Amino acid sequence: MRVRALLCFLSLSVVGVPAAAVAADCPGRPDALGTSRVLVVDPLEHARIGTMQYHETLPLQDHEVVLTFDDGPIPPYSNRVLETLASQCVKATYFLVGRMSRNYPDMVRKIRDAGHTIGTHTQSHLYTLGRMAPAKAHQEMDGGIEAAAAALGNPAEVAPFFRIPGLVRTNVVEQYMAQKGIMIWSADFPADDWKHLSASEVMKRALTRLEQHGKGVILLHDIQPSTALMLPRLLAELKRRGYRVVHVVPATADLPKTPTTPDQWLMRDTAMAALRDRIPLPPIPPRPRAALPVAAPAADAVDVVPPIPSRLPNAPATQPAAVPTAPATPPGPRAQSNDVTGSIKADAAPATNANLPKSGIP
Numbered sequence: 001m002r003v004r005a006l007l008c009f010l011s012l013s014v015v016g017v018p019a020a021a022v023a024a025d026c027p028g029r030p031d032a033l034g035t036s037r038v039l040v041v042d043p044l045e046h047a048r049i050g051t052m053q054y055h056e057t058l059p060l061q062d063h064e065v066v067l068t069f070d071d072g073p074i075p076p077y078s079n080r081v082l083e084t085l086a087s088q089c090v091k092a093t094y095f096l097v098g099r100m101s102r103n104y105p106d107m108v109r110k111i112r113d114a115g116h117t118i119g120t121h122t123q124s125h126l127y128t129l130g131r132m133a134p135a136k137a138h139q140e141m142d143g144g145i146e147a148a149a150a151a152l153g154n155p156a157e158v159a160p161f162f163r164i165p166g167l168v169r170t171n172v173v174e175q176y177m178a179q180k181g182i183m184i185w186s187a188d189f190p191a192d193d194w195k196h197l198s199a200s201e202v203m204k205r206a207l208t209r210l211e212q213h214g215k216g217v218i219l220l221h222d223i224q225p226s227t228a229l230m231l232p233r234l235l236a237e238l239k240r241r242g243y244r245v246v247h248v249v250p251a252t253a254d255l256p257k258t259p260t261t262p263d264q265w266l267m268r269d270t271a272m273a274a275l276r277d278r279i280p281l282p283p284i285p286p287r288p289r290a291a292l293p294v295a296a297p298a299a300d301a302v303d304v305v306p307p308i309p310s311r312l313p314n315a316p317a318t319q320p321a322a323v324p325t326a327p328a329t330p331p332g333p334r335a336q337s338n339d340v341t342g343s344i345k346a347d348a349a350p351a352t353n354a355n356l357p358k359s360g361i362p
Contacts, residue, residue, distance in 0.1 A: 026089035033088040033235050036064070036244035042257040043160045043183035043250060050186025050217055051267045053169060057188055059264035060215045064246050065238065067092040068187065069222035070121055070163060073100055073107035081222040082114055084231045088239075091247035092116050094222070095163040095185070098123035098147035105151035112152055117249055119161030119185065120144040130170030137172045159250050161185055183250075188216030188267065191227075199230035206234060210243070213267065 026032040039058065048054045058066060067085075069092055072078040085092060094111055096118060101108050111118055122129070123143030132140070141162070149155040160182040164173055167186055177184050191206035206218060220227050238245070251257040 029087075029089065031239075033090055033239040033245060035089060035091045035247045038091075038247045038249060038258075039066075040249055040251050040255055040258045041183065044181050045257070046183065046265060047178050048174065048184045048186070049265075051188050052190075053167060053186040054184075056265040057267050058217055058246075058248065059258075059260040060217075060246060062214050063241075063243050064215050065210060065243050066217045066246050066248055067220065068095065068163075068185065068217060069093075069220050069227075070095045071097055071100070071125065072222040073104050073111065074223045075104065075107065077225055077228045078104075078107055078111075078222045080228040081231060082110060084228070084235065085116070086114055087232075088235045090235060090245050092245075093119060093159075093161065093185075093248055095119045095121040095161070096144070096148050097121050097125045098144035099125075101144075101147040101151045108148060108151035112157055115247075117159050117161065117247065118148055118152070118157065119159050119163065120148050121163050122165055123147060125165045127166045127168050129164070129173050130168065132172070134172050134176075138176055141173065141176060161248075161250065185217070187219035188213070190219040193221050193224045193227045196224075197226055199226045199233075202226045203230040203234050203237070207237060207241075211241075216267070 026034050039060075041058070046056055049057050051057045060066065067090065069081065072094065073096060094116055096108060096111075098120070108118070120141075121144055122140050124140060126132075126140060129137045129140060145155075145158055148158045152158065160180075162177055162182050163185045164170075174184060189206075189209035189212075191202050191209070193202045197205075202224075206220075210216060210218065222228070249255070
């Protein structure tokens with residue numbers, strides 16, 4: 001039944017019937033944000049996306065957003081994120097750490113059963129892949145894929161999507177993923193939730209950056225308490241401002257890619273580059289500090305920027321050269337930093353409901 005419903009949702013969305021798909025997927029919730037459409041992509045044609053680092057990004061329309069969650073799964077935060085997404089019939093893309101998949105296989109299956117896309121994020125979330133012997137780096141990348149596949153019981157249910165820990169680009173990663181036909185996901189903007197900001201501040205940064213260019217792939221962490229706290233308000237605000245959530249899945253023999261044109265894969269707003277330059281590169285942060293409180297924040301607790309009118313430039317963008325199947329990273333400045341997005345240390349013990357603190361959330 002679950003598979004049949006998902007296939008129905010995919011078919012409706014691909015042929016351009018988003019309203020019907022949302023109504024069918026969220027019975028009794030006409031006010032829900034929902035998932036407006038499914039975007040089917042071919043990793044062999046578009047090997048790397050996300051304008052924080054690459055020329056291409058997903059071919060989204062104005063006011064479309066893709067939600068992504070890194071570093072999980074981990075209770076209780078991942079559970080609450082899943083509950084919030086389900087309450088609004090929203091689908092997202094997860095990038096799971098292998099050792100977390102090994103520790104919490106039931107949670108991996110819950111993510112799958114909820115209809116979300118499951119990508120991977122290496123076995124141990126190390127930032128030193130570029131300094132390892134290639135064989136060891138390959139093992140770290142493969143380990144994350146194998147752990148997710150083991151939890152799911154079916155390797156075919158792991159999407160060929162990968163996000164580099166900390167977004168630290170290196171040739172050994174990009175070449176190996178290209179050889180394996182796996183799409184590398186960067187992002188178009190983060191919400192800085194790994195910095196242990198308050199829920200209000202995380203939401204404010206997410207909306208500010210989204211409003212600056214009207215669409216994009218947002219990077220979040222489902223293991224962060226601030227993210228779990230602010231997500232219900234964020235989804236409500238996206239609905240109020242007219243944003244639509246897009247669910248991304250890989251093309252298969254039975255599910256053809258969504259037709260697109262090359263220029264649709266380019267972010268036309270030059271403000272993205274300026275925003276990227278202003279995003280600081282933090283040190284590796286500690287693990288989440290607190291569990292979720294019983295009560296949600298007050299309705300007036302989140303201070304967000306007002307909506308910015310939608311706009312897309314009229315001038316056509318210049319299309320860059322096609323990305324080869326397995327190229328080396330071009331020479332020049334590269335994001336070789338300690339960490340851009342990470343939230344867990346490689347040597348940290350798994351967190352559980354028993355050993356997580358119960359108060360003091362920022």
